[in-house]
Every structure is written in structure tokens, then in C-alpha cells.
């Protein structure tokens with residue numbers, strides 16, 4: 001049994017008060033926000049709204065201090081070594097593009113090899129595909145096996161690579177990749193490693209130093225925080241060797257007519273007015289997750305996932321993708337129902353106020369690999385319980401009735 005009181009947790013989320021029958025199963029797209037996060041954003045605008053790092057008046061100093069405190073919270077949350085390693089971006093996508101522009105354009109040369117996997121989200125696929133084209137580099141792709149796990153025999157491809165860019169958790173298959181092992185392999189081969197942590201960080205304890213990746217990218221909005229803020233973690237040494245990718249105010253130490261000098265880390269990468277209210281809200285989200293305990297969250301989601309896998313498998317004609325063992329996956333379940341198009345299923349479930357995702361989930365290469373035009377996806381978080389899974393299963397059965405499939 002999980003020791004999380006889901007009914008109590010739900011009370012913190014105003015969306016469930018305002019929409020009591022809502023069964024929200026799309027947290028892999030974006031999570032809901034607790035009142036504590038909304039209050040923190042509100043308090044910023046109500047009491048100390050000012051631009052950060054600029055004014056020398058009281059409220060600007062307060063805003064700057066609270067903003068920088070969140071950097072320290074993020075550092076501790078992911079066990080980074082210093083605040084210099086924590087860069088505020090807009091989202092995971094921008095974090096990855098920062099690495100592609102600032103590190104990739106500088107270091108990837110003609111004939112070099114970049115390795116990704118077939119399960120990457122477009123955010124961690126397209127930048128490397130485009131960089132490879134631009135530089136005349138090779139893009140090699142680690143395939144999956146029948147279980148939806150990375151094919152170990154393809155790890156050979158990492159030999160001789162300059163960069164491995166890999167997701168921690170697949171946003172479709174739910175597969176939890178052994179990034180510690182992959183980092184070791186890549187480093188032994190002389191490659192740098194970027195881990196896309198968008199789907200792992202909301203759900204499990206992350207220790208970036210232990211993973212030993214060079215970069216780790218994630219978004220605030222999938223972990224109870226506001227939209228508009230993401231993080232790029234980078235090892236200090238590697239960030240020193242990375243060029244800024246956005247120029248402007250705050251990222252400079254000196255500007256002259258002929259030349260400019262960059263600010264120190266992490267500010268070198270933070271150009272222009274940052275999303276201060278979102279950063280402050282992210283701080284409240286980290287506090288909230290910290291109180292629940294990431295180990296408890298992971299345990300709770302494994303219980304729900306196991307229950308969902310079992311219940312969904314019992315329904316005739318439901319095909320589930322990804323590992324069957326909840327230890328090897330996170331709470332994201334992509335599936336199809338024979339005879340019911342994923343979009344029709346999502347519409348029918350919506351009539352029962354059950355929100356799931358349908359489509360390619362920004363992972364078209366993976367869907368092509370699985371020979372699927374689209375799939376349905378249910379994803380779980382701290383406010384979901386077994387009753388939500390039951391409602392999902394009832395909806396699937398209803399859809400089958402409507403489409404007269406057994």
C-alpha cells in the first residue's frame with residue numbers, strides 16, 4: 001500500500017474542487033497545480049513584483065532573493081553540486097536547443113556521430129537530426145525490443161560517438177532507461193551525455209551527480225509548477241565550454257561597440273527578463289513534492305500503474321505498449337483498442353470527464369517504428385487513484401460497446 005492520502009492531496013488542487021468529477025489522466029502532457037503553487041505566483045505579483053537582478057530597491061531585492069533561492073532548491077532537488085549548474089530556461093525543449101546550439105554547433109563536426117533512441121520525444125529528436133544535417137554528422141538511433149526497452153545490442157552504436165542524447169523515461173512507452181549505465185558507456189567512449197528528464201523528474205528522486213550526465217533537461221509544468229520555466233542542469237566544466245545561444249541583457253558582463261564579454265555561470269545563458277513568477281511557483285512545487293517525498297510518489301505510481309496494467313489487460317482487444325513490469329516503467333501507459341480509433345476513444349472518455357491523450361504524443365518516429373498511426377495514452381500522478389483507473393476501464397468498455405467490438 002502507498003502511504004499517500006490521495007483524497008487529502010486532491011483537496012490541495014483547486015481544479016478538482018471546481019470540477020469534482022474530473023479524472024485527469026494527462027499529467028505526462030502537463031500536471032495540475034496545487035493551491036500552494038498558485039498562491040506563490042499570486043504573492044509575487046501581489047506583494048513584491050519587480051524585475052530580478054536589476055533594481056536596488058527593496059521589492060526588487062526581495063524578488064531577486066526569492067528567485068535565486070529557487071535555484072538553490074533546484075540544486076538540492078537534483079543533487080547538483082552548485083547553483084552555477086542550474087540554468088533557468090523556458091522548458092525542456094529550450095534546454096535541449098540550448099545544448100544543441102551552444103555545445104553542439106561548436107563541438108559537432110563533419111563525420112561525427114550523435115546517438116539518440118527511437119523513443120525520443122520530438123524535442124530530443126529534431127534538434128539532433130537538424131544538427132547532424134547542418135554539420136554532415138551521422139545520427140544513429142538505438143532501437144527498442146519487443147518489451148519497449150532499449151535494445152542493448154544497439155549500445156554498440158555509442159562507441160565513437162561525440163554525444164548521446166537520451167530520454168530518462170519515454171513519454172509513450174513509460175520505459176525507464178538505465179541512464180547511469182548509459183552515461184558510463186558513453187563516457188568510456190568519450191561522448192558527452194544529455195538526459196531528457198521531462199518525464200522522470202516529476203515522478204522519482206533524481207540525482208544528477210550520481211547519474212553523471214553532462215546535461216539534464218526538464219520542465220516545471222510537468223512537476224506541479226507553472227508553465228514558462230524549464231531547467232537545464234549542466235556540469236560546470238561542460239557549461240564553461242558551452243556558448244550562449246541567446247544574446248542580450250543580463251547574460252553579459254561588458255558590452256563595447258566592438259566586443260562583448262559574457263557573464264559568469266549560470267547567467268551567461270539567461271538572456272533578458274526571466275520568468276520570475278514561474279520560477280517562484282516552481283520553488284513552491286519543489287517544496288510540495290519534497291513534503292510528499294519522491295520515494296513515496298514513485299511507490300504510489302507503481303501501485304497505480306500495476307493496477308492499471310492488470311485491469312486494462314483484462315479487457316479484450318486492448319493492446320498495451322511498453323514494459324509489463326512496473327519497476328521498469330513510469331506511470332505512462334500507451335495503448336490501442338481494436339476497432340476504436342484513439343481520437344474516438346478520447347472523445348468518448350471525455351463524455352465521462354476522463355481526460356486522456358490521443359495521437360502521436362510528439363513521438364512520430366516511435367509510432368512509425370511500432371507501425372501505429374496513433375495511440376491513446378493515460379498517465380498518472382499524485383492525485384490519481386485506483387478509482388480513476390476503474391473509470392478509464394469503464395470508458396474503454398463503453399467505447400467498445402458503441403463501436404460494437406468485443
Ligand SMILES: Cc1ncc(COP(=O)(O)O)c(C=O)c1O
Pocket residue numbers: 028029091092093094121123124167169170171196198199219362
Ligand atoms: C520526454 C519529453 N521530452 C521533452 C518534452 C518537451 O517538454 P516541453 O514541451 O515542456 O518543452 C516532453 C513533453 O511532453 C517529454 O515528454
